[in-house]
Amino acid sequence: xxxxxxDLLALRDAAKRIAGFAHRTPVATCATLDRMAGLExxxxxxxxxxxxAFKFRGACNAVLKxxxxxxxxxxVTHSSGNHAGAIALAARARGIPAHVVMPKTASxxxxxxxxxxxxxxxxxxxxxxxxxxxxxALVRETGGTLIPPYDHPDVIAGQATCAxxxxxxxxxxxxxxxxxxxxxxxxxxxxxxxxxxPRVRVFAAEPKAxxxxxxxxxxxxxxxxxxxxxxICDGLLTSLxxxxxxxxxxxxxxxxxxxxxxxxxxxxxxxxxAKLLVEPSAAVALAAVLSDEFRKLPMRRVGIVxxxxxxxxxxxxF
Amino acid sequence: xxxxxxDLLALRDAAKRIAGFAHRTPVATCATLDRMAGLExxxxxxxxxxxxAFKFRGACNAVLKxxxxxxxxxxVTHSSGNHAGAIALAARARGIPAHVVMPKTASxxxxxxxxxxxxxxxxxxxxxxxxxxxxxALVRETGGTLIPPYDHPDVIAGQATCAxxxxxxxxxxxxxxxxxxxxxxxxxxxxxxxxxxPRVRVFAAEPKAxxxxxxxxxxxxxxxxxxxxxxICDGLLTSLxxxxxxxxxxxxxxxxxxxxxxxxxxxxxxxxxAKLLVEPSAAVALAAVLSDEFRKLPMRRVGIVxxxxxxxxxxxxF
Numbered sequence: 001x002x003x004x005x006x007d008l009l010a011l012r013d014a015a016k017r018i019a020g021f022a023h024r025t026p027v028a029t030c031a032t033l034d035r036m037a038g039l040e041x042x043x044x045x046x047x048x049x050x051x052x053a054f055k056f057r058g059a060c061n062a063v064l065k066x067x068x069x070x071x072x073x074x075x076v077t078h079s080s081g082n083h084a085g086a087i088a089l090a091a092r093a094r095g096i097p098a099h100v101v102m103p104k105t106a107s108x109x110x111x112x113x114x115x116x117x118x119x120x121x122x123x124x125x126x127x128x129x130x131x132x133x134x135x136x137a138l139v140r141e142t143g144g145t146l147i148p149p150y151d152h153p154d155v156i157a158g159q160a161t162c163a164x165x166x167x168x169x170x171x172x173x174x175x176x177x178x179x180x181x182x183x184x185x186x187x188x189x190x191x192x193x194x195x196x197x198p199r200v201r202v203f204a205a206e207p208k209a210x211x212x213x214x215x216x217x218x219x220x221x222x223x224x225x226x227x228x229x230x231x232i233c234d235g236l237l238t239s240l241x242x243x244x245x246x247x248x249x250x251x252x253x254x255x256x257x258x259x260x261x262x263x264x265x266x267x268x269x270x271x272x273x274a275k276l277l278v279e280p281s282a283a284v285a286l287a288a289v290l291s292d293e294f295r296k297l298p299m300r301r302v303g304i305v306x307x308x309x310x311x312x313x314x315x316x317x318f
Numbered sequence: 319x320x321x322x323x324x325d326l327l328a329l330r331d332a333a334k335r336i337a338g339f340a341h342r343t344p345v346a347t348c349a350t351l352d353r354m355a356g357l358e359x360x361x362x363x364x365x366x367x368x369x370x371a372f373k374f375r376g377a378c379n380a381v382l383k384x385x386x387x388x389x390x391x392x393x394v395t396h397s398s399g400n401h402a403g404a405i406a407l408a409a410r411a412r413g414i415p416a417h418v419v420m421p422k423t424a425s426x427x428x429x430x431x432x433x434x435x436x437x438x439x440x441x442x443x444x445x446x447x448x449x450x451x452x453x454x455a456l457v458r459e460t461g462g463t464l465i466p467p468y469d470h471p472d473v474i475a476g477q478a479t480c481a482x483x484x485x486x487x488x489x490x491x492x493x494x495x496x497x498x499x500x501x502x503x504x505x506x507x508x509x510x511x512x513x514x515x516p517r518v519r520v521f522a523a524e525p526k527a528x529x530x531x532x533x534x535x536x537x538x539x540x541x542x543x544x545x546x547x548x549x550i551c552d553g554l555l556t557s558l559x560x561x562x563x564x565x566x567x568x569x570x571x572x573x574x575x576x577x578x579x580x581x582x583x584x585x586x587x588x589x590x591x592a593k594l595l596v597e598p599s600a601a602v603a604l605a606a607v608l609s610d611e612f613r614k615l616p617m618r619r620v621g622i623v624x625x626x627x628x629x630x631x632x633x634x635x636f
Contacts, residue, residue: 048593272631318632
C-alpha cells in the first residue's frame with residue numbers, strides 16, 4: 001500500500017476492482033432544473049449506489065485491494081454515517097469481518113443498516129478522541145486494517161470512479177460540481193478530471209456553516225474546523241485531510257459556499273421537480289450551481305454529483 | 319379516429335409517435351426489496367416521466383395523433399390530477415391550445431403545474447357533473463377535442479408504451495404488476511403483454527378503499543364506485559370505464575387488493591431502501607407484490623410499474 005497521492009493508474013485499477021460490486025449509477029436530467037439554472041445539468045445519481053451513497057465505491061476499493069493475509073483479519077473503521085455502512089457491506093462482499101466503532105449517539109437507522117450488513121458494532125462516547133482510541137484498540141486486538149473515511153489513497157481512487165463514469169457517459173462537460181466534507185469525493189472528482197478530461201473545471205460546494213475548505217482555499221493552507229459544526233448536511237461535518245487538501249488547493253477552481261436555506265430549497269427542487277430523493281449533503285451541489293457566484297461563470301454543460309440519499313424521513317426539513 | 323379497442327399496431331404507432339417527446343424511463347432494481355419479496359423485481363420508473371407520471375404517454379399520443387385541422391382548435395379535458403398536466407404539456411409540445419377544467423378544490427401545486435405548461439384553466443364546482451358540463455361547454459365554444467383521462471383508445475395505446483419498454487429491456491419476466499384506477503395504465507400493460515409476450519401474467523393492484531376493479535372482476539361485470547372514495551392513493555379514485563373494463567376482465571389474472579397501511583409501508587420501503595420517490599398510487603403495486611396472496615404464486619422475475627411521483631411534500635404519510 002502506497003501513501004503517494006493516487007493517480008490515473010490507481011483510478012483505472014479501482015474501476016476494474018469494484019466492477020460487479022458497485023453499481024454503475026444512472027445520470028439523470030430535468031428540463032425544469034435546466035431552465036432554472038440556465039444550463040444543461042447532468043446529475044450523477046450516487047443515491048442509487050449500494051448503501052445509498054458514493055462511499056461504497058471507496059470502501060469497496062480499499063477492502064478489495066487488501067492482500068489476502070491482511071484481509072482475513074478483517075477491517076476496522078469509525079463512523080457514524082455512510083462510511084460505516086459502506087465498509088460493512090464491502091467487508092461482507094469479500095467475506096471478511098468488519099468492526100465498526102460508532103458513537104452511542106448514532107441514529108438507530110444507521111446502526112440498523114450496519115448491523116444488517118453483518119458488521120460488529122463497538123460503541124464509544126461521541127467524541128473524536130474516543131472514536132480513535134476505540135478503533136486503535138480494535139486494530140491491536142484483531143490485527144485488522146483501519147480504513148478511514150476519506151484520507152486514504154484507495155478510498156479516493158474508489159470515489160474517482162463515479163466522476164470517471166460521468167465523464168464517460170456525458171461528452172463535453174464544462175464543469176463538475178461535488179460537495180466537500182472530508183474531501184474524499186471532491187478529490188476523486190479532481191483525480192478523474194485531471195487524468196481523463198483536464199479541460200473540465202472542478203468546483204466544490206460547501207455549507208457556510210462548515211466552510212473549512214473555503215477558508216483553507218482562501219488562506220492557501222489547511223485549516224480545520226475550530227468549533228462545533230451545525231449544518232443540515234450531516235455528511236459534511238468533517239474537515240479536509242492531509243491527502244485531500246492538496247486536491248482542493250491545486251485542482252478545485254473554487255469552493256462555493258451556500259447557506260442552509262439554499263440547501264433546503266435545492267433539496268426540495270430535486271425532490272419535487274426531478275423526483276431525485278437525495279440527502280441535504282447532496283443538494284448542496286445544486287445549491288452552489290444555482291448561486292449568483294456560479295451563474296456569473298460562462299458555462300453550458302455541468303455535471304453534478306448527487307452524493308447520497310440516506311435521509312431520515314422522520315426529520316425532513318420541509 | 320377509431321373507437322375499436324386498440325391493438326398491437328396502435329401500440330407500435332404510439333411508440334413511434336411519442337418518441338422524442340416522452341422519456342424512455344429507466345428500470346431500477348433493489349437488492350433489499352428483492353430479498354424482502356423473495357423475487358427479482360424490476361421497477362419501471364414512470365415517476366421520472368415528463369410531468370412526473372405515465373399519464374404523459376397517453377396524453378401525448380392522443381394529442382399528437384389529432385388531424386391538423388382538429389388539432390389547431392385545441393384540446394379540452396377535465397382533471398384535478400396528473401392527466402391535466404400531461405394534456406397541458408402535450409398540447410404545448412404540439413403548439414396548440416389546451417383548456418383544462420379543474421375543480422375549485424384542486425391543490426395549488428397541481429394548478430401551478432398546469433399553468434406552467436401554458437394551459438388555460440377553467441374552474442368549476444368539485445362535482446363530476448360540473449366537470450363534464452363545463453368541459454362540454456368548452457368543446458362547443460372552442461371546437462376543441464375532448465381527451466378523457468383513460469377511457470380512450472389513443473390514451474390506452476400511449477400508456478402501453480411503458481410496458482413495451484419494460485418487456486424490451488428485461489427478458490423473461492414472469493409477470494407485470496401495475497396499479498388500477500380508471501384502468502388506462504393496466505389496459506396498456508395488458509395490450510403490451512398480449513401483443514408482445516403473451517406468457518407474461520398481468521396483475522392489477524388496487525386500494526381496498528377503492529376496490530371497484532376487484533369487485534367488477536369478481537362479479538364479471540362492470541361495477542362503479544357507489545359512494546365517496548377515501549384512500550391515500552389520489553390517482554386511483556375513479557372507476558373503470560367501458561374500454562378499460564374488458565382488459566381487466568379478460569387479460570388481468572387477478573386484482574390484488576391492499577390496505578392503506580400496506581400502501582404507506584410499501585411507499586416508505588421504496589423511499590428509504592430504493593430511494594425511489596413515488597406517490598402512494600404507485601406504491602400500491604409493490605404492496606400487492608408483498609401481499610400473502612401474491613407470495614403464494616410461483617414467480618421469479620416480476621416487473622412493477624411505478625406510475626408516478628407527484629406527492630405533496632407538505633402532507634407525507636410518515
